[in-house]
Amino acid sequence: MAIRTHHLTFPLSAESARTLRAGDMVVMSGQIVVTAGLPTHHRLLGCLDDAEPMPMDLNGASVFHLGSYSEEKSGEFEILYLNPTTSTRFNAVMPRLIKGFNWHAVGGKGGLDRPCVEALQEVGGVYLSFLGGGATLHTKAIRRVIEVGWSDMLIHYRLVRLEVENLGPVTVAIDAHGVSLYEMIKASQPV
Amino acid sequence: MAITSETIKRVTADLYDRSLRFIPKDSKAALTKADRLETNETARHTLQTMLKSADEAETSWRFVCSDSGVPVYVIKVGTQARFEGNVRKAIVDGFAELVASIQPPLLPHVTNPLTLERGHSGRQMPIVTFDMVDDCDFIDITCSPKALGSGRWSAMDIFSFPDLPTIEAYVLDVVRKAGSQPCPPVVVGVGIGGTFDYACKLAKEATLRPIGQSHAEPMVAAMEQRLLAAVNKTGFGPMGTGGDSTATAVHVDYAAGHGFTPVAVTFNCWINRRTRARLFNDGRVETIE
Numbered sequence: 001m002a003i004r005t006h007h008l009t010f011p012l013s014a015e016s017a018r019t020l021r022a023g024d025m026v027v028m029s030g031q032i033v034v035t036a037g038l039p040t041h042h043r044l045l046g047c048l049d050d051a052e053p054m055p056m057d058l059n060g061a062s063v064f065h066l067g068s069y070s071e072e073k074s075g076e077f078e079i080l081y082l083n084p085t086t087s088t089r090f091n092a093v094m095p096r097l098i099k100g101f102n103w104h105a106v107g108g109k110g111g112l113d114r115p116c117v118e119a120l121q122e123v124g125g126v127y128l129s130f131l132g133g134g135a136t137l138h139t140k141a142i143r144r145v146i147e148v149g150w151s152d153m154l155i156h157y158r159l160v161r162l163e164v165e166n167l168g169p170v171t172v173a174i175d176a177h178g179v180s181l182y183e184m185i186k187a188s189q190p191v
Numbered sequence: 192m193a194i195t196s197e198t199i200k201r202v203t204a205d206l207y208d209r210s211l212r213f214i215p216k217d218s219k220a221a222l223t224k225a226d227r228l229e230t231n232e233t234a235r236h237t238l239q240t241m242l243k244s245a246d247e248a249e250t251s252w253r254f255v256c257s258d259s260g261v262p263v264y265v266i267k268v269g270t271q272a273r274f275e276g277n278v279r280k281a282i283v284d285g286f287a288e289l290v291a292s293i294q295p296p297l298l299p300h301v302t303n304p305l306t307l308e309r310g311h312s313g314r315q316m317p318i319v320t321f322d323m324v325d326d327c328d329f330i331d332i333t334c335s336p337k338a339l340g341s342g343r344w345s346a347m348d349i350f351s352f353p354d355l356p357t358i359e360a361y362v363l364d365v366v367r368k369a370g371s372q373p374c375p376p377v378v379v380g381v382g383i384g385g386t387f388d389y390a391c392k393l394a395k396e397a398t399l400r401p402i403g404q405s406h407a408e409p410m411v412a413a414m415e416q417r418l419l420a421a422v423n424k425t426g427f428g429p430m431g432t433g434g435d436s437t438a439t440a441v442h443v444d445y446a447a448g449h450g451f452t453p454v455a456v457t458f459n460c461w462i463n464r465r466t467r468a469r470l471f472n473d474g475r476v477e478t479i480e
Binding site: 002003023025067068069071080081082083085086088109110111129131132133134135136137139140154155156169171173181182184185186188189190 | 214232233236237240241243244247248251253254255256257258295296298299309339340343367370371372374424425426427428430431432433460461462
């Protein structure tokens with residue numbers, strides 16, 4: 001079966017997310033938010049509990065486990081490189097964040113577990129797999145840095161909202177209908 | 192004549208810098224071969240994008256991956272090599288100078304395992320191992336940076352008088368646990384025997400062997416072939432989203448030990464970052480890769 005490649009505008013809506021099927025590919029344009037920090041995710045959980053104000057509006061955002069090097073020059077941030085990090089280490093915190101902030105697109109590399117798959121299904125969200133070791137390609141798709149949140153944190157832990165054009169293609173590895181390529185692979189392995 | 196600390200400082204820093212900006216020729220050839228054999232269309236697409244990323248990094252001389260890992264050096268010291276100045280300090284100084292000057296800058300990945308503080312320096316960083324090699328008048332330095340992406344999934348266990356099926360079942364068990372996470376297609380290194388520490392070293396150094404170069408002993412080479420076929424039947428595929436190409440190679444090495452047999456399994460991601468140079472007593476520096 002031929003691969004379906006979708007050119008979509010981000011942040012992804014629940015409606016668009018539900019048109020995607022696991023195994024499809026997506027080329028992304030629009031606004032995304034990136035961070036590679038587990039401490040950042042814990043801080044966001046704190047925001048859901050009103051521990052501190054949100055550093056930026058993340059409701060309905062498309063938030064990816066992408067590490068980036070951001071540099072401030074004369075008040076403007078520039079991204080020097082961008083690349084995915086392993087998502088599985090965020091498994092424990094993702095269901096609550098996905099549901100709490102209505103994230104219709106998350107991603108990184110390596111996948112997420114069953115509770116995350118169910119959270120994505122509940123809100124109408126997908127998990128997108130980026131190419132690890134694709135820093136040069138991913139970085140070329142950046143058009144500008146829109147805002148940086150929690151710039152007091154380590155560089156790659158910061159929340160960075162980017163405008164991108166033709167980022168990808170990335171693979172829909174978990175769709176909004178509860179289908180995970182990661183689970184399918186394990187289920188079909190020889191015993 | 193002697194190998195000076197200044198040369199060691201310059202070469203080790205350069206090896207790390209270069210290792211971040213291109214993928215070794217054998218990795219590229221292995222990906223091209225995997226693309227030819229792969230039956231999953233999405234997987235083929237991912238493999239082709241990997242090759243494109245590799246080309247783009249070489250052309251632009253930028254980092255292939257944002258995670259520069261930590262610098263790891265495997266150094267073989269010829270018994271006839273002579274030194275002028277300190278060796279260990281030269282490597283530490285070379286890393287510090289590189290951190291201060293490299294463009295684009297490195298993210299602060301060096302982590303204190305007790306406090307989780309991150310920066311660009313730390314106890315015993317860079318990680319260096321030295322071995323003596325008889326009848327050589329040079330030192331051979333391999334740089335193989337290591338990051339969480341593939342580094343997190345290494346494992347070892349110790350068995351008592353295991354048979355080969357037991358050892359191979361354990362390797363596959365570790366591969367299944369690593370699953371989609373270590374940026375496949377990976378190079379799998381397996382170290383069998385020796386002692387607890389030595390098996391891990393064997394596994395690490397096995398990943399540095401050129402992809403596809405079989406072990407010299409037919410029994411081990413046959414094990415490598417069986418394991419590679421079995422790993423590629425797991426179906427994880429490129430970036431773990433499905434396909435036939437989960438590993439480009441399984442390299443096994445072993446050492447005699449006692450009845451207890453450690454089996455160590457480690458992974459390098461599809462890039463398999465690796466640079467290497469030889470430094471001679473007369474001042475020559477031979478860049479091997």
